[in-house]
Amino acid sequence: MKDYSCENIRNVCLLGHGGAGKTTLAESMLFLTGATDRFGSVVDGNTVMDYDPEEIKRKFSISTSLAPVEWNDTKINIIDTPGYFDFVGEMLEGLVVADGAIILVGGKDGLQVGTEKAWAAVNEKKIPRMFLISKLDEENADFTKVFEQIKNKFGKSVIALEIPIMEGGKIKGIVNVPKMRAVYFNGKDMTEGEIPESMMSQIDAYKEGIAEAVAETDEALMEKYFAGEAFTDEEIRKGIKIGAKNGDIAPVLCASAIQKTGVRLVLDAINKYMPAHCEKGTFKVVNAQTKAAVEIKTGETDPLVVQVFKTIVDPFVGKISFLKVVSGTLLPDATVYNANKEKTEKISNIFAMKGKQQINLTKLVSGDIGAVAKLSVTETNDTLCGKEKAVLVDPITFPEPMLAMAVLPKAKGDEDKIGIGLHRLLEEDPTFKMHLHPETKQTLIYGIGDQHLDVITSKLRNKFKVEIDLASPIVPYRETIKKKVKVEGKHKKQSGGHGQFGDVWIEFEPGPTEDLTFEEKIFGGSVPKQYFPAVEKGLRESMQHGVLAGYPMVHLKATLVDGKYHDVDSSEMAFKIAANLAYKEGVKQAGPVLLEPIAHVEVYVPDDYMGDIIGDLNKRRGRVLGMNPQDNGIQQVVAEVPQAEMFRYPTDLRSITQGRGYFSMKFERYEEAPPMVADKVIAEAAKHRVHEEEE
Helix, strand or coil: CCCCCHHHEEEEEEEECCCCCHHHHHHHHHHHCCCCCCCCCCCCCCCCCCCCHHHHHHCCCCCCEEEEEEECCEEEEEEECCCCHHHHHHHHHHHHCCCEEEEEEECCCCCCHHHHHHHHHHHHHCCCEEEEEECCCCCCCCHHHHHHHHHHHHCCCEEECEEEEEECCEEEEEEECCCCEEEEEECCEEEEECCCHHHHHHHHHHHHHHHHHHHCCCHHHHHHHHCCCCCCHHHHHHHHHHHHHHCCCEEEEECECCCCECHHHHHHHHHHHCCCHHHHCEEEEEECCCCCEEEEECCCCCCCEEEEEEEEEECCCEEEEEEEEEECEECCCCEEEECCCCEEEECCCEEEEECCEEEEECCEECCCEEEEECCCCCCCCCEEECCCCCEECCCCCCCCCCEEEEEEECCCCCHHHHHHHHHHHHHHCCCCEEEECCCCCCEEEEECCHHHHHHHHHHHHHHHCCCEEEECCCCCCEEEECCCEEEEEEEEECCCCCCEEEEEEEEEEECCCCCCEEEECCCCCCCCHHHHHHHHHHHHHHCCCCCCCCCCECCEEEEEEEEECCCCCECHHHHHHHHHHHHHHHHHHCCEEEEEEEEEEEEEEEHHHHHHHHHHHHHCCCEEEEEEECHHHEEEEEEEEEHHHCCCHHHHHHHHHCCCCEEEEEEEEEEECCHHHHHHHHHHHHHHHHHHHHC
16 A cells, blocks of 8 residues: 555544444445455355454444445545444444534434434544435335435435435446536446436426525525536535535445445545544643643644544454644654653554455554554553653543443353453443452453443453353442440350450440441440440441341441459450340440432433333332423433342433433432342342351
């Protein structure tokens, strides 16, 4: 692959709902530009982009893949992203380095949730976008119907640049609307021809839409439009590019990637309408020392700034870091400074990734995307630059994974292997989290959804040769008391020689803090002072286990009011045991209750789903505290819900809202569990104890 300067490089992200044809389009682009010599198929599992064993098995994209193609003296870096919502982190990694996006919409399936999410994502990042109505060779595909769906949903910025000429369920040709020219396909050849008369009225309407959109990009063009003058080809091209760059125009193209028809025209449109990175002129970063926002120039000769946007960990090759050069030029054997870790890194070879294949490069200029292997400290979201002018590129904000499951090893002794495997997977997936719960001692893993955790489990099995089961996490309940009681705890043991003697009277009552509140009101030295710490220690140790279901005791106040001791037989151990006996008896008498953790939940959903969401939260024993309107027809529902009812919520919320809703959750407080819940938890704990004793 020859060297390209920044103005001749395009970074284009393929977005859309799962199954819209992104990977097949990328495969078609690679084949038609000569980057591959065979046309792979997702169904057959032999595409360039979906090379991971998990992707081949499941027949859909799981991670973002890259491949460069050369077309008309331009290098196009294709960024193929997954469409399934569980892998949204991968989509965000691809989007952050894209300078343009193509949103694919299936000619049969039409507008889907993934289309809406892609549109929202490009708007948020202010990325130029085009729509491609794909899969037009499928039965019941309908370009006009889908175009109207897109236009009605996203407004008049959506304009049709192309219309397919269909015959027998296949694309026979494509009409270029601005140029009023038809192109007909005959195998690899394209020939110009007449536009079918039957399509003229439709084309005139689309042409008017283009003229109107182009007119709004420039005052002089607006005057020309109102004067009734026709725009030149150059004015239309320039107007569409300016409009696309500003997000005011979203051109619509059409193609059948499987038939390889219309794909060359897509490549032409990328060259014409998608901007190069250096056209920005400047790029916003943060000064690493002062944390002040600054702007840097995006030229190839400016100081080096490199963004690490993705990491993959291969058990054989090691770690590969994917980079985009934001400014300057990266050369092999360079020494760079990691501004996040404040350490230097040595760059060895630089290569472009074509799926899993590495293509060595002599350099990586501003605006280009490549990869390097075996960086020692660098992770996703780090910035590599010169030490003298250290800056930080804004990190990708990944969604917080909310679906938690407990990891259970299938074989004893596999814990270390599981830990190593999970830590490797953490390096390459920022939407995956792991946490060892200090109380339940369970290893919890968090993912975006069921499919995400299923892939994690499968990767552990196939990459790291270790098997796990997933189970619902143990809920960290608490216990407390509701009444005040006074009890005796007496420990007396005679066994020849020194005996053991400790006798205490303790008042137990609900305490002001979660921790133990310990006091003593001893008169006349009935218990010597040196034994007070032993009594408190005995109580603290006892509080680790409540009397109902063995959960920790909280909000307990204990006052030592009386007792007895023996000059010879009393000891710290004896008083510690006496305190434990008093605790067991006292807590039983003091009205023990089970407390459950309550979560503060904020759910964001479109208006249409409000009734279903509130009904579902009520079913989960939740209390809705309020509803607040947000932008774009979204409502925020604020509620408090028992944590035990929320483990499956990420999956259920997606099901209720077809993937349009999302939520956040944090621990709020403990409160008394209803009798029905408490009885069930206590019965489970008793059954668990019996099982342990039998073992």
